[in-house]
Amino acid sequence: MSEIRMSFQNDNYLAAETAxxxxxxxxxxxxxxxxxxxxxxxxGVYSKEDVLIDELFIISQRCPEAVxxxxxxxxxxxxxxxxxxxxxxxxxxxxNAHRIKADGKCKVYYVKKEFLAIGKKIVKDNFGNDIPxxxxxxxxxxxxxxxxxxxxxxxxxxxxxxxxxxxxxxxxLMEYSRSFHIExxxxxxxxxxx
Numbered sequence: 001m002s003e004i005r006m007s008f009q010n011d012n013y014l015a016a017e018t019a020x021x022x023x024x025x026x027x028x029x030x031x032x033x034x035x036x037x038x039x040x041x042x043x044g045v046y047s048k049e050d051v052l053i054d055e056l057f058i059i060s061q062r063c064p065e066a067v068x069x070x071x072x073x074x075x076x077x078x079x080x081x082x083x084x085x086x087x088x089x090x091x092x093x094x095x096n097a098h099r100i101k102a103d104g105k106c107k108v109y110y111v112k113k114e115f116l117a118i119g120k121k122i123v124k125d126n127f128g129n130d131i132p133x134x135x136x137x138x139x140x141x142x143x144x145x146x147x148x149x150x151x152x153x154x155x156x157x158x159x160x161x162x163x164x165x166x167x168x169x170x171x172x173l174m175e176y177s178r179s180f181h182i183e184x185x186x187x188x189x190x191x192x193x194x
Contacts, residue, residue: 012051013129015061016044043099055105057129059087063100066091067120067132069109070146073139076123079161080154090134090142092116109146118179136162137173144182144189163193 019029032038038046042058059066066089073088074080087106091097092113100106119138125131134142140162147155162168170190177186 012048013041013054013057013061014038014046016046017064018061052127054125054127054129055087056125056131057127059089059100059106060131063089063091063097065095065116066097066100066108067116067134069134069139069142070107073134073142074154074158076133077136077139079139079158082154090116109142115179118176135172136165136167137169137176140173141176141180141182141186144177144185145180159189159193 014029014033016026016029020026033046037049039049041047041053042062045058045061047053056068056072060068068076068088069090070088071080071082071084071086075083086104088109089097089100089106090109090111092115093110094113095110097106097108101108119135119141120132121135122130123133140159143150143155143158173186174183177183
């Protein structure tokens with residue numbers, strides 16, 4: 001049974017999907033979960049009883065294709081001081097995200113499959129677990145692309161926070177903007193704000 005534990009990056013959480021991908025039969029996985037005192041914390045995700053629930057990690061386990069974006073990335077990168085009430089992720093068009101949308105804790109954005117990996121990086125969340133989040137420049141591209149559905153005040157404060165950052169990479173921002181065909185829009189905003 002030790003190969004089951006070795007198949008997971010985190011000893012506190014086990015996901016049925018990860019077990020399946022690692023070739024562990026269902027019956028062995030569920031027997032291990034039962035014998036070792038894990039309890040169900042989400043569909044297909046199990047945790048030890050005494051562990052604080054890490055919602056971001058659970059979402060990333062339930063929906064491995066999802067990348068945290070928009071409001072979640074604004075908060076993660078310090079562009080907004082408001083912690084999101086609803087987590088925001090991006091998946092590729094056609095991906096069935098019903099598992100994370102059904103409970104109402106996640107808002108899902110869709111992009112073409114070839115755009116999903118642009119700016120994606122793995123970072124440690126507040127619990128020390130690895131989660132996928134878009135980098136700073138991809139986050140700004142997402143802000144611009146979704147500008148009509150974001151409150152004007154939030155849009156303005158996120159843009160100003162980005163411009164004030166010393167670690168911003170305007171060359172990378174322009175490279176990403178070309179991929180998303182928003183180069184002219186980004187350039188206009190930068191001319192006004194810089």
